[in-house]
Amino acid sequence: MSPLSILLDGLPVPFEDHQTIMDAALAAGIYIPHLCHHPEFEPQGSCKLCTVKANGRYVSACTMPARDGMEVENNSPDLNDKRRTLLQMLFVEGNHFCPSCEQSGNCMLQALAYELEMLSPHFDQFYPNRPLDASHAEVLLDFNRCILCELCVRASRDVDGKSVFALSGRGIGKHLIVNAESGRLADSNFALSDKAAQVCPVGVIIEKRRGFAVPIGERRYDVEPISVQAERLRPRRAGEEC
């Protein structure tokens, strides 16, 4: 019996049962832009950056199960236009000041903006007022940069078993909160060693007093653009060395 495969931008890409389009693409080293997806966590399909056309329909690659013979359009001008617009909306909703952000060069949002050639925010800036939480001795929370990907929520709940983070509010009022009576990180049981401290794709969860330690030229996306780092993101099989 021939192996299962999808046709991704015209290339046959094999997949295994229960894999999504994203899983199949990453396993093959093919990059589909994404922000809220992380191979170690259950997909949730909220950022929509990974939107592809599967058999003519717009779907989230991270949640759509692959089907044998499925024709998937990924790297096309139409889809990249839409992704660029999504990025622009994410930029104006928060306060993303790359010039002075310590995550610059290591930030997936910024790397994607370069990758998709976003030249301006296009929309009016919201300039939300989001105070920092610097209460924790080792970690700073800068909510200005939150894109509501919920990776920290999932990591804290599913890996750390702490549920330190959650989203509160609805629609435009939705925001990241800390599950503590006071709402302060210092009053939670969060620790720098938590998985949740390692997964933020932007610059919300920041290790204190470490900013700008890595020189320009040696930061993650200085070395290679995000699109050629797909191989590092692919899910590992049991027993496979990283």
Place this chain on the structure above:
Amino acid sequence: MPSDQFELETAPADVGTLRRVAIDPVSRVEGHGKVTLLLDDDDRVQQVRLHIVEFRGFEKFIQGRPYWEVPVMVQRLCGICPVSHHLAAAKALDHVLGVERLTPTAEKVRRLMHYGQILQSHALHFFHLSSPDLLFGFASEAGRRNIVGVAAAYPEVARQGVLLRKFGQEVIRLTAGKRVHGTGAVPGGVNRSLRREDRDGLLAEIAAIIGWSQQAVQLVKRLHAADPVLYDGFGTFRSNILSLVGTDGALDFYDGHLRARDADGQILVDGFPIENYQQLIREEVKAWSYMKFPFLAALGPQHGWYKVGPLARVQNCDRIPTPLAEGERREFIDHGQGKLIHAPLAYHWARMIEMLHAAETIEELLHDDDLSGSALTSSGARQRRGVGVIEAPRGTLIHDYQVDDDDLVSSCNLIVSTTHNNQPMNEAIRRVAQRYLNGRQLTEGLLNHIEVAIRAFDPCLSCATHALGKMPLQVELRDAAGILVGRLAAAS
């Protein structure tokens, strides 16, 4: 004239209808500013003001940000001398971290970055911004008065200017990661050392850079010698001077203590510790400009204002610690015949001596193996406040931060080089207006004389208008003749 006013700052109330002439914007300077002239019916100048029309707000929006972000954020004040702000902030935050002494590698990498910046900024100012006036004449054809015109008429001068600046920018790139707005300095040290292959690349060019810097000094000297009356007298006024000098009294752009001299060259203050600068300097606010007016507190606003920058530094230090520049400094001092040189156009001469010193210092540093060391940062006992002072290309730059226990900045005070020169620039343009414009039909060439005087100070108007928030507001009531009859000051 009221006794507490500067001549020509405010027109007398009894001179009838006045005509307003504006130079807006002032060109070939960094940032946006304008000059307004009020003329009476006989074209006599009654009022001259340099207004700074930008408004920034850095002191306010740095509050509440983590301290390690500050050196990268505040350097956005400026695109010409960001390294100055980057290093002044890092120096202030060294104190917050309790670092009393940087590692040799950190200090030397920072020095190299800073002297690279002095070189590039001085080259930019002299060749790109001011040389067109000096080489072609203040009232020469306006369309030719730019670096392209210089390149056409004096191609070798323009070429050397461009390459000098390029070299300085390259030094910055190799120490900070980018030519503009890098990240090399971090609180407590640096994040990189100089790679040996990069050092060798710079060493291969340094002899030419020093040679061209010497030629630049000779060029300015020839200009002075060709028309000493103009160069010594144009917009000249007497004032105090202020700068950082090294602990041994030598010229030092990176570190030291504050020294001030009066207009005769007598030392007013020496060895003044930088962290106490608020006891030395006060700032006055005037309603017509966003730029404050600093003065030496002991002398008051009327007599305490001072010049900063190359003209102040070269005459304030005891010596320059590199041989070629020291030889030029001695010749410069001799030109004053025992007196301080106050001529604004002498800024260019002093600036080129400093550029030569920067080139010589870069060469010395490049031969030092510490530049490629691996010990990059230090730490110490945490403090709540830190003050960092540096000599930026345009003059003394002061950064002062308070950081709370949660690592966020709670207050910030910046006194920027150009701000110190606010009153001097106003004085210079009033002298020029009186001498060249009074009673004459104004032309573009005549108005450019005003701009030439401003350019001599190499002002950065963007940097100088960084403040927001609590201004020391003061309301003054004057009668029709301008006499002060009452004053109301808000307690702050």
